[in-house]
Amino acid sequence: MRKENNLSHLISHISNLVKMARKLLLEHINVPGINTLDVYRQHGGYRSVEKALKTMSPDAIVEEVKTSGLRGRGGAGFPTGMKWSFLAKPEGKERYLVCNADESEPGTFKDRYLMTYIPHALIEGMIVSSFALGARTSYIYVRGEMMPQIRILEKAIAEAKNAGFLGKNILGTGYDLELYVQPGGGAYICGEETALIESLEGKRGNPRIKPPFPAISGVWACPTVVNNVETIAAVVPIINDGGEEYAKIGIGRSTGTKLISASGNLNKPGVYEIDLGVPVEEFIYSDEYCGGIANGKRLKAVVAGGSSVPILPANLSLKTVNGESRLMSYESLSDGGFQSGSMLGSGGFIAFDEDQCIVRNTWNFARFYHHESCGQCSPCREGTGWMEKVLHRLEYGHGKMSDIDLLVDVARKIEGNTICPLGDAAAWPVASAIRHFRDEFEWHVTNPKEAMDRNYGLAKYADPLPKLEEVSQ
Amino acid sequence: MLSVTEQKDIEFSSSLISQFDEIVTRYPAGKQKAGLLPILHLVQAEYGWVSPEAMDKVAAYLEIKPIEVYEVATFYTMFFLRPQGKFVLEVCRTGPCCLVGAEKIMDHIEKTLGVKEGEVTADGKFSWRGVECLAACGMAPVLQIGPEYTFYENLTEQSVDQLINDLKNKI
Ligand SMILES: Cc1cc2nc3c(=O)[nH]c(=O)nc-3n(C[C@H](O)[C@H](O)[C@H](O)COP(=O)(O)O)c2cc1C
Numbered sequence A: 001m002r003k004e005n006n007l008s009h010l011i012s013h014i015s016n017l018v019k020m021a022r023k024l025l026l027e028h029i030n031v032p033g034i035n036t037l038d039v040y041r042q043h044g045g046y047r048s049v050e051k052a053l054k055t056m057s058p059d060a061i062v063e064e065v066k067t068s069g070l071r072g073r074g075g076a077g078f079p080t081g082m083k084w085s086f087l088a089k090p091e092g093k094e095r096y097l098v099c100n101a102d103e104s105e106p107g108t109f110k111d112r113y114l115m116t117y118i119p120h121a122l123i124e125g126m127i128v129s130s131f132a133l134g135a136r137t138s139y140i141y142v143r144g145e146m147m148p149q150i151r152i153l154e155k156a157i158a159e160a161k162n163a164g165f166l167g168k169n170i171l172g173t174g175y176d177l178e179l180y181v182q183p184g185g186g187a188y189i190c191g192e193e194t195a196l197i198e199s200l201e202g203k204r205g206n207p208r209i210k211p212p213f214p215a216i217s218g219v220w221a222c223p224t225v226v227n228n229v230e231t232i233a234a235v236v237p238i239i240n241d242g243g244e245e246y247a248k249i250g251i252g253r254s255t256g257t258k259l260i261s262a263s264g265n266l267n268k269p270g271v272y273e274i275d276l277g278v279p280v281e282e283f284i285y286s287d288e289y290c291g292g293i294a295n296g297k298r299l300k301a302v303v304a305g306g307s308s309v310p311i312l313p314a315n316l317s318l319k320t321v322n323g324e325s326r327l328m329s330y331e332s333l334s335d336g337g338f339q340s341g342s343m344l345g346s347g348g349f350i351a352f353d354e355d356q357c358i359v360r361n362t363w364n365f366a367r368f369y370h371h372e373s374c375g376q377c378s379p380c381r382e383g384t385g386w387m388e389k390v391l392h393r394l395e396y397g398h399g400k401m402s403d404i405d406l407l408v409d410v411a412r413k414i415e416g417n418t419i420c421p422l423g424d425a426a427a428w429p430v431a432s433a434i435r436h437f438r439d440e441f442e443w444h445v446t447n448p449k450e451a452m453d454r455n456y457g458l459a460k461y462a463d464p465l466p467k468l469e470e471v472s473q
Numbered sequence B: 001m002l003s004v005t006e007q008k009d010i011e012f013s014s015s016l017i018s019q020f021d022e023i024v025t026r027y028p029a030g031k032q033k034a035g036l037l038p039i040l041h042l043v044q045a046e047y048g049w050v051s052p053e054a055m056d057k058v059a060a061y062l063e064i065k066p067i068e069v070y071e072v073a074t075f076y077t078m079f080f081l082r083p084q085g086k087f088v089l090e091v092c093r094t095g096p097c098c099l100v101g102a103e104k105i106m107d108h109i110e111k112t113l114g115v116k117e118g119e120v121t122a123d124g125k126f127s128w129r130g131v132e133c134l135a136a137c138g139m140a141p142v143l144q145i146g147p148e149y150t151f152y153e154n155l156t157e158q159s160v161d162q163l164i165n166d167l168k169n170k171i
């Protein structure tokens, strides 16, 4: 009996070790002092800078990143190596790398975590990436509310500079790089890359019309690459171990590891580094990750990739309409398109228990997008306001049945008709909530008093999905 | 109703100016306007808000038009355009935080401080407001207090009471 226990303990210990070995970004997060240069270096820090600057050409680094299959971790999932290879290199013009640390997408908090605990991982990635792109000045644009993280990064930069990893003639290679932290001012839209560039220039965060893309004309009309914090940090293990090794992790075109920010009604919310491809069910219920729904409640819905992606009821979160297990990967989460799928987005995983009101949450998100719209395009500026107003009256018992289709109509008129994707990001949560939870919206209209006192509950949102044949009949 | 509060005769201290001087070295020559946001943060940390007079002085320092400062200060939510309480409690009011009780925390703060969102307590010590997702949804509910933006996580009514008491004693 006892022996068996020990054995299973040992097995779980080993399997934990195996999983731990997979951690590329957070491997040393619990090491005391890992935020300092010395401890960070004792754990292999800055090896990639030595390797890249001394033994690799910039183009070879871009190739390595291409081989890795790394996709942008900021939300859009665009292949990073390809993005880098688009950077224009005109003679006599500076090029810039700007790190997007604006992290404001509701449900997302991984970049804050990384910068707080292992700031040097970002600095190291910035040096290697700047070298690959030929940038001699780079900026980390951090949302203004993260003042403590700004101080942490500034300290880490000073340490790195002292040790010869930044500044003039880095490690005697002749490469010069200055790295600065730039604070934002509190505006979600500044996470959009062209708004971020405007903001960095000291202006309002109004997104630019593309083209020209930042790769041609970005900061001060110079070629610019904007990458998320996690994307930049992932370059470090790719250079250390090779793109091919990185590409072995994950599933299909979703290579590598991903930081997932888990929030909402979970037993263990927090930041988890997963191999892309972990089943959603395992991520929610296993003790290694979120440990199930808090307070013994049942799961009602999931927003898998930050507030901008479509919400899914529990059943569609765990399984695709084909009955396949839903995986945490770019492809699997979007399986079924907008009809029955969602997106990995920024990895902001929000779980809703059976007591949550979908109408109220949809109103909250609509309010958020209305508040954050920069106001440049009328479909977004006006449409988000209408959606907020209509959802408010539905939630507060003054809704009409026709309001539900009105919302769908407004969402459709915003989508695809705006300068930047914030319009789509505002439309999708509303459209998907109505698509999957229409009963609950209708109940708010037919039972306004009751809807003020209690929530609709779980209804059938967690029931097993009907088989495909049954649906088509 | 438009009401303008004035801040007469302000003069930036030499230590503030030397911080400005360092900031503008981060950008290429002629692009000093990029220093606007970091400089506005410093001004707000010094005075608790950014007054029209302070904005004019910033414009003069950066050699840009005053309107270029006004349009930026009014666009970004972090800049206070009128005086606030000495401590501004900024509570996240976005979806994920509301799933675990942010609205209750805001109600509790309103009741405890006895002022509505955006108003200042009679003693000038506190004001509060709801803000959007602070990128800490896993530690919800959360609030922050400037100018250092100290963070308070996993709030309960008790921990909020404790915090308000501590701040009262701090002054
Ligand atoms: C409204 C809006 C907000 C965004 N916010 C962020 C953000 O906070 N952080 C981020 O990295 N990307 C954000 N993005 C995506 C960026 O525009 C850009 O695609 C990303 O920074 C590119 O980096 P990546 O390729 O490394 O992901 C946002 C996009 C939109 C439309």
Ligand code: SF4
Pocket (backbone or CB within 6 Å): A189, A206, A207, A372, A373, A374, A375, A376, A377, A378, A380, A381, A418, A419, A420, A421, A422, A423
């Ligand atoms: S879609 Fe919205 S946020 Fe984006 S540019 Fe237009 S108004 Fe601004």
Ligand code: FES
Pocket (backbone or CB within 6 Å): A106, A107, A108, B092, B093, B094, B095, B096, B097, B098, B132, B133, B134, B135, B136, B137, B138, B140, B142
């Ligand atoms: S929703 Fe409150 S911190 Fe993100």
